[in-house]
Amino acid sequence: MAIKVENLSYSYEQPFGEKVGALKNVSFSIKAGDFAGVMGHTGCGKTTLLQLLAGLRLPTGGRVYVNGEEINAKGYDRSGLRQRIGVVFQYPEYQLFATTVEKDVAFGLKHSGLSRQEVIARVQWALETMGFDFAKVRNQSPLALSGGEKRRVAIAGVLARKPEILIFDEPVAGLDPHGRENFLRFVKEMNQAGTTIIMASHNMEALAGYTKHLLVLEEGRLIDSGATREVFLRLQQRNNWAFGQTKAQRIATLLAEGNLALSPAVVTYDDLLSALKRELTGGGKG
Numbered sequence: 001m002a003i004k005v006e007n008l009s010y011s012y013e014q015p016f017g018e019k020v021g022a023l024k025n026v027s028f029s030i031k032a033g034d035f036a037g038v039m040g041h042t043g044c045g046k047t048t049l050l051q052l053l054a055g056l057r058l059p060t061g062g063r064v065y066v067n068g069e070e071i072n073a074k075g076y077d078r079s080g081l082r083q084r085i086g087v088v089f090q091y092p093e094y095q096l097f098a099t100t101v102e103k104d105v106a107f108g109l110k111h112s113g114l115s116r117q118e119v120i121a122r123v124q125w126a127l128e129t130m131g132f133d134f135a136k137v138r139n140q141s142p143l144a145l146s147g148g149e150k151r152r153v154a155i156a157g158v159l160a161r162k163p164e165i166l167i168f169d170e171p172v173a174g175l176d177p178h179g180r181e182n183f184l185r186f187v188k189e190m191n192q193a194g195t196t197i198i199m200a201s202h203n204m205e206a207l208a209g210y211t212k213h214l215l216v217l218e219e220g221r222l223i224d225s226g227a228t229r230e231v232f233l234r235l236q237q238r239n240n241w242a243f244g245q246t247k248a249q250r251i252a253t254l255l256a257e258g259n260l261a262l263s264p265a266v267v268t269y270d271d272l273l274s275a276l277k278r279e280l281t282g283g284g285k286g
């Protein structure tokens with residue numbers, strides 16, 4: 001499913017009536033099958049943007065189109081949209097509430113029209129996809145699981161609906177390195193299987209290593225967008241923007257200052273490794 005956004009703006013109303021502009025005139029499009037990242041400092045509007053894309057907030061200006069249809073237009077099938085867009089919020093584990101893992105994951109399928117057998121099959125698939133042994137976990141209380149396990153159950157609940165677009169808000173914060181890699185690899189597989197992915201993150205390595213396109217927000221404005229690698233290289237050229245750089249980029253900068261300029265320009269850890277390997281085997285000078 002493709003998403004297009006035109007002049008999108010959103011202001012929060014404060015208790016005393018003054019307005020906070022969280023998104024200002026943002027326009028972009030995301031093609032079906034893309035893996036798009038959203039980058040920017042805390043408070044720049046990432047969560048607000050994701051909520052608007054999922055139809056969970058009404059824009060104060062501009063339009064959101066999903067597959068060419070404006071989702072806030074009169075008569076638009078919003079409940080259909082809820083089925084087709086899955087949102088995993090920051091710390092989704094806090095949303096678990098049912099008495100068993102199975103019931104929790106099945107919750108979003110209540111109005112899906114699936115039979116009981118189909119629901120169970122879906123729940124089993126979603127939990128197994130998230131790495132659980134279905135028979136073992138189905139009757140457990142979600143509260144008895146570890147933090148990382150709770151998060152995987154929460155994600156299974158979103159997956160069970162088989163959404164065409166998956167939106168993740170800071171999915172890797174609080175996961176250990178192993179859990180983070182596993183999770184990102186899984187998201188990549190979902191994307192390769194055709195799901196459109198939109199992921200906001202503060203984790204530069206996750207954005208650089210996995211997304212295909214990037215949107216960069218600063219104080220509610222879209223200040224750059226494009227192919228991930230190009231955006232990272234452009235951000236590096238910005239004065240006073242130390243923010244959007246990977247660790248590999250920082251190391252490459254230090255090496256360049258020490259007279260070892262790597263080429264082609266380094267963005268990801270893999271770039272860094274292969275550039276260094278070339279240098280060390282003497283291939284670097286071509």
Ligand SMILES: Nc1ncnc2c1ncn2[C@@H]1O[C@H](COP(=O)(O)OP(=O)(O)OP(=O)(O)O)[C@@H](O)[C@H]1O
Pocket residue numbers: 012013014020021022040041042043044045046047048049
């Ligand atoms: N419910 C709210 N009421 C009033 N202002 C809000 C509300 N939620 C967010 N804001 C403001 O809107 C702006 C954007 O917030 P948003 O949560 O979208 O940022 P973010 O990029 O997701 O930040 P973070 O990286 O910390 O998650 C911020 O200035 C924030 O203070």
Ligand SMILES: [Mg+2]
Pocket residue numbers: 046047048090169
């Ligand atoms: Mg946020």
